[in-house]
Amino acid sequence: MSSIIIIAITAIVVLYLGLYKVKSALLPVSVLGLLGAAASLVCVWDKNISYFNDMLVFNNYAIAFSILLIATTILIFLLSGNYFEKISSNVAEYYTILLFALSGGVVMVSFQNMSMLFIGIEILSVSMYIMAGIKKTDSASNEAALKYFLMGSFATGILLFGIALIYGATGSFNLVQIAGKASEQPLLFYAGVIFMLIAMTFKVGVAPFHFWTPDVYQGAPTLVSSFMSTVVKTAGFAAFLRLFGSAFTSVPAIWTVTLVVMVVLTLLIGNITAAFQQNVKRMLAYSSISHAGYMLIAILLLGQASPNAILIYSVAYSIASVASFGVMVAVKEQKGSDDLSAFNGLGRTNPVLAFVMTVALCSLGGIPLTAGFFGKFYIFGVAIAANYTWLIAIAVLMAAVGIYYYFKVIIAMYLRESENSESIQLSLAYKFVLIFCIMITILLGIAPALITNIL
């Protein structure tokens, strides 16, 4: 709870700093505020505190995911450097909105009451609608914002409908009370669950509700896309699992078949379409759809291991995504394009960037000795425990396709010639973030036990 307050206050302070044109203080203040928020979370570890009639419950699950969200945000902020300044002079507002979005994310991972879930999702989504459109002169960015907004509102409507039906069936918004009454009210409740399922799958970008993802990710400014594909997605999955794992466990038969179909569809569409992209940003957008497919497996087969599996996957995926998006921003700034050809010869001109990108992509692809391998491994572990061998076979096959398109970038970097051989200059913070991400990725690849037994 105190972390939400700290984040919100930081956001307002940053807004005022912008008013008084103290640009150099924006980043340090934001990062300090976030570190404070993370520290306040660490302090309540294992305490399991609930706030305001069980509106929010900060159990270890909530704390772990909150810290992950905050850490990812800090990394993205550090990458931002003067990225936002190039878009416009309203830098403070961007930080503010991202911080607000983050507070929404923290609400989403710690809610115990569906009204809080709704508000959390809305705070996060509305902020992201705005951020997608901050490049006002770029029509792609405008289009992304509009699309995201219209489709997001649509999903919000569905979500509300679902909440209303469940409230109608159980007379409560509280997850624990809902779980207690779930078995009594089959049909109305059933409809509510299905609507919530649809809304949540939309928010995390699962097929057949994924249509917005590629367009929005590509249209939005790259750093905002990285925020969407990490913080927003992680928060979405954490909320998804929290909702389904605690409120609807007593009626698991309802959604199994629907979700299985969705998982398969998502894996197929995400991976196969990604394999065809020539634009790296769009490729990463499609690949983020496919990652949603893997994570959905853990929700499909709810069990003891699910929270851990989602956490590990989120950590691996977030960190690798931040690194790969970071490299992409740097490349785009120099070459003016994020097509595959812009990466040609990067291994020669910028060995550090190329190495970072290689490790990040290996992790996204699930190559052993990177964190991503264990992300997939634990997800598959959940599926093994539930005897879904055929699903694993599909998932593994699709993972192979994934490696194929990730390696297209690696090939371009190491095995193709670039036209110009200027190397890209990076700021210290930028280098720090990239190297940090890579070190965490490799560290978790070698010693996954560091986070596997947290939850």
Next chain:
Amino acid sequence: MTITQSLFYFLAFVAIFSSLLVVTAKNPIHSVLYLILTFFTLTGEYILLNAQFIGIVNIIVYAGAIMVLFLFVIMLLNLNVESEPQKTNLMKFIGIITGGIGLVVLTAALKSTDPSNTVVIQEVDMGLVKNLGQVLFKEFLLPFEIVSILFLSAMVGAVLLARKETK
């Protein structure tokens, strides 16, 4: 049939009829006007349910503020019948089919649901402003407060997106 019941059926009929007209009207202005009519009928339904607060808010916010905004936008963009792109007949057909199926499925799903204890309103005065306020400031205090973040974010965003870039 009591007066309340007959009023309910009347309002429900007008609501459905006018919302159909919203969709089928060729002129955007007409669509908006029918939408306002729909909102009014819904307000009537709320009042029948003794939910005064929602009824009034519905009039003020939706029929008042938002609809006026709609009309402004339509007039400013100069939308009219000719410039509006029309869906092809195929799309309309598919749309009708899907919508119809959706209707059938939801009706089928909800028809058999018996009005259980939780569905039927226990306390008749629940929708009054006083009671609503008590729930909002006691049990739902936190959501009520946290919504301010949402509004602040939306406000900052609106200003940000609407402001002219000074470069």
Next chain:
Amino acid sequence: MTEQLAWLIPVLPLIGFLINGLGYKKNPKGLVGLVGCATVLGSFILSILVFFDIKANGAKTIDLYEWISVGTLKIPFSFLIDQLTSIMLLIITGVGFLIHVYSTGYMHDDEGYGKYFAYLNLFVFFMLLLVLGSNYVIMFIGWEGVGLCSYLLIGFWFKKTEYANAAKKAFVMNRIGDLGFLIGIFMLFSTFGSISYADIFPQAQTASTAVLTTITLLLFVGAMGKSAQLPLYTWLPDAMAGPTPVSALIHAATMVTAGIYMIARSNILYVLSPISMAVVAGIGLATAIFAAVIALTQNDIKKVLAYSTVSQLGYMFLGLGVGAFTGAFFHVMTHAFFKALLFLGAGSVIHAMGGEQDMRQMGGLKKHLPITWFTMLMGTLAIAGIPPFSGFFSKDEILAHAFEVSPTIWAIGVGGALLTAFYMFRMFFLTFNGKFRGTEEQHHHLHESPASMTIPLIVLAVLSVFGGFVGVPEALHGSHLLNEYLSPVFGQSTQILNAAHHGHLSHETEYALMGASVLGVLISIFYAYTVYVRKEVVPAAETAPRSGLEKASYNKFYIDEIYNAVFTRPLDSLSQLFYRILDKSIIDGVVNGFGQLTQWSADKFRRIQTGYIGNYLFMMVVGIILILVFNFLF
């Protein structure tokens, strides 16, 4: 001793990789070479110590730390060092060290010197991990890692597009194999509840034959990819695009034998599934002959060696398939010696010729490169199977076992051996005998390679000559040291096999078999001698007309073309299909058609108005309705 120091064996090359990789721009060349070689030498010395320790005290498991635990699945990060592993360690670090030394000379003028050694050290690290792991997951990690390094090293000279394509091909083919391997691992886990060797092998006999057959065939798919067997072999010849020492280390001596190591490691599973054994033997035999036939007409010196490697790997799989586990492994060892030697020799020739690889431009190099000539001769004799060179003993052991299973297999195998002798001596004579056929400039440039390159050649030549004596068969009054040493690993399997069928061959039969094959090989060599030395036949140029079979062989049986038509294009079309139908047609709808997405920069506003978002929403509604229908009406 082993417990305390064994972990250093893989870690040393890793340190080398870190030093060379992090500072590859700044480190002076001398330091790079020193670090690269010294770390591998260190591992080699440790491997020797480990070897004697294992010999005296038996196999050991070294637990490093608890690595993964998810539900019932517990995977310790631990090493299993037994007889099989210790020999692999010696081969990898020993041959690896020689090739590192050779590389300091061969790559000396290359601008990517530091990067090259970093990759090479990384490769050694992963390869060691592969053989040291005590469970399939660690093996898989090494397996992926060596694939990655091989990929990076094939494309090392990335300036040429074809090289980059070769790297890509290698990668994709290996992925197909890895997929089988991975699914096999998952099946192992779901069958036995563990993926550690120590847990699986003792309870192997409890599983049903059908399950075991599925698992072993899946694992074999992995082996086919990595060890370049039919039909996944075409990447290996293309992989010759990499630097020659890389071909020697990765694509001849070590990585490609990972598949054999894997099957040898899982021998008990294979023995319990006769179908899998037959498949392994059949594929191995087919590959051995097929690749040998292709090698007959190749004119690129490295391509000949590449196809010969594929063919020899086929023999090893044949050995595994007929139950000659020791024999197959023996062949891995001798092959590592003589094929590394041949590749390094070829590298020396190419070095002298200024990068020329076409044998039609060579000839008469004997007097210019005496050391290379002599060592290559040793290697060629070894691979041809002339006693007492090493290749004779190992190949003979495989063939003898094949004869026990079926004389037909033996006959085909010997046929392949004759082909081997012919194409190897064809290569040898074309390169070293006759008159020089290259340009004047090349002739002027000819020189013997520096000592850093010739010394490894000499060492490998010695090993190729005498390496076979560790496995002299009983029939020749030798004691089969290797067999004895490896018996704890293969003992159980051998018992099962012996119980199932065939008794031992009599010594007389063995003599006859050896005699027949040696005689055939000699005739084959003599024929090559007549054609290429006496008559001085030089293969025709690319465009010359060729007769039917010759043409097919020259064009590698059109396998690449067939693959293009049968797999690549349908895959492309499938990918296109998904792309078009799922991504474009449905989304953009009938109204927009596709193509607009690629021209997204043009006229975006109009596209929004034509109902683009509307179509998205429409699709979502359809999805929602489908879900509702599905959930409520059925």
